[in-house]
Amino acid sequence: MNTLAEENYLKSIYHLSLNAESVSTNQMAALLNTKASSVTDMLKKLAEKELINYTPYQGVTLTAAGEKIAINIIRKHRLWEFFLVEKLNFKWDEVHEMAEEMEHISSNELIDRLDKFMGFPKYDPHGDPIPDCDGKFKTHDLKPVSAIDVNAGGVICGVRDHSPAFLQYLEKQGLTIGKQICVTDIIEFDRSMVLQMENKTVQISREVANNLLITL
Amino acid sequence: MNTLAEENYLKSIYHLSLNAESVSTNQMAALLNTKASSVTDMLKKLAEKELINYTPYQGVTLTAAGEKIAINIIRKHRLWEFFLVEKLNFKWDEVHEMAEEMEHISSNELIDRLDKFMGFPKYDPHGDPIPDCDGKFKTHDLKPVSAIDVNAGGVICGVRDHSPAFLQYLEKQGLTIGKQICVTDIIEFDRSMVLQMENKTVQISREVANNLLITL
DNA sequence: TAAAAAATTTAGACAAACCTAAATATTTTA
DNA sequence: TAAAATATTTAGGTTTGTCTAAATTTTTTA
Numbered sequence: 481m482n483t484l485a486e487e488n489y490l491k492s493i494y495h496l497s498l499n500a501e502s503v504s505t506n507q508m509a510a511l512l513n514t515k516a517s518s519v520t521d522m523l524k525k526l527a528e529k530e531l532i533n534y535t536p537y538q539g540v541t542l543t544a545a546g547e548k549i550a551i552n553i554i555r556k557h558r559l560w561e562f563f564l565v566e567k568l569n570f571k572w573d574e575v576h577e578m579a580e581e582m583e584h585i586s587s588n589e590l591i592d593r594l595d596k597f598m599g600f601p602k603y604d605p606h607g608d609p610i611p612d613c614d615g616k617f618k619t620h621d622l623k624p625v626s627a628i629d630v631n632a633g634g635v636i637c638g639v640r641d642h643s644p645a646f647l648q649y650l651e652k653q654g655l656t657i658g659k660q661i662c663v664t665d666i667i668e669f670d671r672s673m674v675l676q677m678e679n680k681t682v683q684i685s686r687e688v689a690n691n692l693l694i695t696l
Numbered sequence: 697m698n699t700l701a702e703e704n705y706l707k708s709i710y711h712l713s714l715n716a717e718s719v720s721t722n723q724m725a726a727l728l729n730t731k732a733s734s735v736t737d738m739l740k741k742l743a744e745k746e747l748i749n750y751t752p753y754q755g756v757t758l759t760a761a762g763e764k765i766a767i768n769i770i771r772k773h774r775l776w777e778f779f780l781v782e783k784l785n786f787k788w789d790e791v792h793e794m795a796e797e798m799e800h801i802s803s804n805e806l807i808d809r810l811d812k813f814m815g816f817p818k819y820d821p822h823g824d825p826i827p828d829c830d831g832k833f834k835t836h837d838l839k840p841v842s843a844i845d846v847n848a849g850g851v852i853c854g855v856r857d858h859s860p861a862f863l864q865y866l867e868k869q870g871l872t873i874g875k876q877i878c879v880t881d882i883i884e885f886d887r888s889m890v891l892q893m894e895n896k897t898v899q900i901s902r903e904v905a906n907n908l909l910i911t912l
Numbered sequence: 913t914a915a916a917a918a919a920t921t922t923a924g925a926c927a928a929a930c931c932t933a934a935a936t937a938t939t940t941t942a
Numbered sequence: 943t944a945a946a947a948t949a950t951t952t953a954g955g956t957t958t959g960t961c962t963a964a965a966t967t968t969t970t971t972a
Contacts, residue, residue, distance in 0.1 A: 485929060505950055518930050520951055525928090537937060537950060568809040581801050587794050593784040701959060721920055734960055736921055741958090753920060753967060 482531075484584055487553055488512065489522050490531060491583075493542055494550035502539035548615060555611040556591050557583035558604035563594060565605040572605040572656075573647035588613075606647075607638030607657050607693065623696070625663070625673060626689035633662030633676075634694035641691040653682050655692060698747075700800055703769055704728065705738050706747060707799075709758055710766035718755035764831060771827040772807050773799035774820035779810060781821040788821040788872075789863035804829075822863075823854030823873050823909065839912070841879070841889065842905035849878030849892075850910035857907040869898050871908060 482490075492511050496503040505523070509516045527534035531546035542550060560582040564575040585591075592613050595601075602617075604610055609617040622638050636659045639646065650656060654677060664681070665674035671686045684692070698706070708727050712719040721739070725732045743750035747762035758766060776798040780791040801807075808829050811817075818833075820826055825833040838854050852875045855862065866872060870893060880897070881890035887902045900908070 483928075506948090514929090515931065516950060517932080517952080521929070564806070568806070568813055570809070578801070578803050578806055581803075585794070585797050587797075590780070590784070590794055593786070597784055699958075722918090730959090731961065732920060733922080733962080737959070 481586060482529075482549065485522065486526065486529075486531075487549070487584060489519075489526060490542065490546055490550040491553045491557075493532060493540060494547065494554065497541065502541050504539045551611050551615040552588070553583050555613075555615070556585065558608055558610040559591055559594055559598070559601070561604045561606070562598055562601050562610065566598060566601075571647075571651070573644040573651065575605065576642060576644075603637075603657075605657070606642055607636075620695050622693040624690050625661070625675070625684070625692045625694055626671075626686060628663055628694070628696075630663050630666055632696075633660065634696045635660050636692065637695045638693035639691055640693060646688075646691060649688070650692070653684070654680070655682065655684075661694065697802060698745075698765065701738065702742065702745075702747075703765070703800060705735075705742060706758065706762050706766040707769045707773075709748060709756060710763065710770065713757065718757050720755045767827050767831040768804070769799050771829075771831070772801065774824055774826040775807055775810055775814070775817070777820045777822070778814055778817050778826065782814060782817075787863075787867070789860040789867065791821065792858060792860075819853075819873075821873070822858055823852075836911055838909040840906050841877070841891070841900070841908045841910055842902060844879055844910070844912075846879050846882055848912075849876065850912045851876050852908065853911045854909035855907055856909060862904075862907060865904070866908070869900070870896070871898065871900075877910065 489508070489512065492508055493503050496507050496511065505516045505519045508519045512519070523532065523534050523540055526532045526546070527540075530543055531549065532540045532542055534540045557579045560579040561575045564570045564578060565572060570578075595610075595613065600612075601610055609619050611617040620637060624640065628634070636655060636657055638657070639650070655661070655675075659677060662676045663673055664676045666672070667674070667683075672683055673686070673689050674681060674683050705724070705728065708724055709719050712723050712727065721732045721735045724735045728735070739748065739750050739756055742748045742762070743756075746759055747765065748756045748758055750756045773795045776795040777791045780786045780794060781788060786794075811826075811829065816828075817826055825835050827833040836853060840856065844850070852871060852873055854873070855866070871877070871891075875893060878892045879889055880892045882888075883890070883899075888899055889902070889905050890897060890899050
């Protein structure tokens with residue numbers, strides 16, 4: 481199997497690949513809290529194992545084998561997050577660090593049974609899709625609240641920022657997964673948005689609107 | 697916190713200390729599947745951290761701080777084993793290796809909530825006591841079946857050998873935790889023992905009788 | 913109780929994953 | 943399009959935890 485460090489690199493490449501064609505050394509260094517030179521070392525190792533496509537100075541992409549491993553780690557991460565929230569009653573802002581450790585428990589049999597135990601959930605506590613045991617998943621078509629107009633609305637289905645600070649703020653405002661919202665006004669001065677919810681009105685900054693995702 | 701290797705050394709010292717005053721370098725090397733010289737290196741490091749009492753050539757014991765860490769790891773191991781068997785329906789011979797990884801998940805809040813989720817179990821699937829969140833636990837007073845006489849009996853409450861092969865054998869014979877047994881005969885030739893159970897009779901070797909524990 | 917055997921420690925190396933500093937390649941900009 | 947700025951890689955080191963081989967200490971045994 482792969483080392484913990486290798487798994488974390490593959491996972492990072494996967495996440496960064498969602499927003500770009502290929503991933504740069506510096507992007508990875510920033511995400512992994514390490515130095516570019518350390519990243520280069522590891523990229524050589526992963527290329528040697530044929531888990532990534534790497535040409536010096538040109539960035540990297542995952543091979544099919546590398547992607548499969550990355551998705552499996554993400555599956556584990558999200559299933560453990562679901563477990564922590566649904567079975568152990570943790571809040572959605574508390575589970576990331578724990579799942580970061582638990583995603584490296586190696587047994588696939590274990591994770592498949594955990595999946596079954598919880599009733600094969602499709603989304604984790606932050607609205608991110610949980611890959612099934614074959615690595616398949618569908619992302620629903622989401623947009624940031626900031627991308628919709630006055631009088632439009634939808635259901636909160638995800639977040640872009642997963643930081644505890646942001647999640648705690650949303651919780652406090654009642655802006656949690658599944659809630660219906662409608663934009664009633666956009667303040668011209670700073671483009672902050674006024675949202676109508678079932679039983680109250682909240683005003684959120686553009687920054688928050690950018691990081692809150694809804695389905696139409 | 698401590699590294700994975702440090703945690704495994706502390707746990708090993710704890711387990712080996714149960715059968716002896718102090719623990720030798722070679723005993724540890726055997727249990728940890730490593731070399732005596734590697735053990736010596738680690739012992740110096742653990743002594744430096746004041747987790748063990750170590751005088752060269754004289755073996756080691758845990759300090760109070762070291763024992764606390766060891767017991768916490770054992771608590772995690774046994775709670776995860778309980779979870780795997782009771783919630784995910786694994787068999788008692790399948791869970792050791794998985795728990796060996798899971799015992800290193802760092803969060804104590806997580807393990808305390810898991811404990812609560814399962815109703816604060818007192819014994820793991822092999823009959824070993826689960827330390828509570830303060831590290832306290834009672835071992836019930838067990839003896840090997842081999843230590844009792846004809847017409848004596850008791851309830852199966854533990855095993856000495858935790859190997860899958862032994863556990864699978866016991867399972868097949870119906871000799872599982874909680875079963876009532878009574879010794880009806882001891883064969884003079886090889887001192888194997890005939891056991892009367894609720895609805896059947898089984899004959900076990902001296903070796904098996906030595907590794908099967910009962911309460912009187 | 914001295915020699916032999918066994919156990920333990922020390923010395924010197926190695927791989928993994930990281931680091932800093934220097935060199936090189938690419939991209940930006942004037 | 944050449945110089946400057948930025949990004950990336952290379953070179954050389956460090957730490958952790960392991961190893962083998964040699965040295966030393968303890969224990970056993972004759």
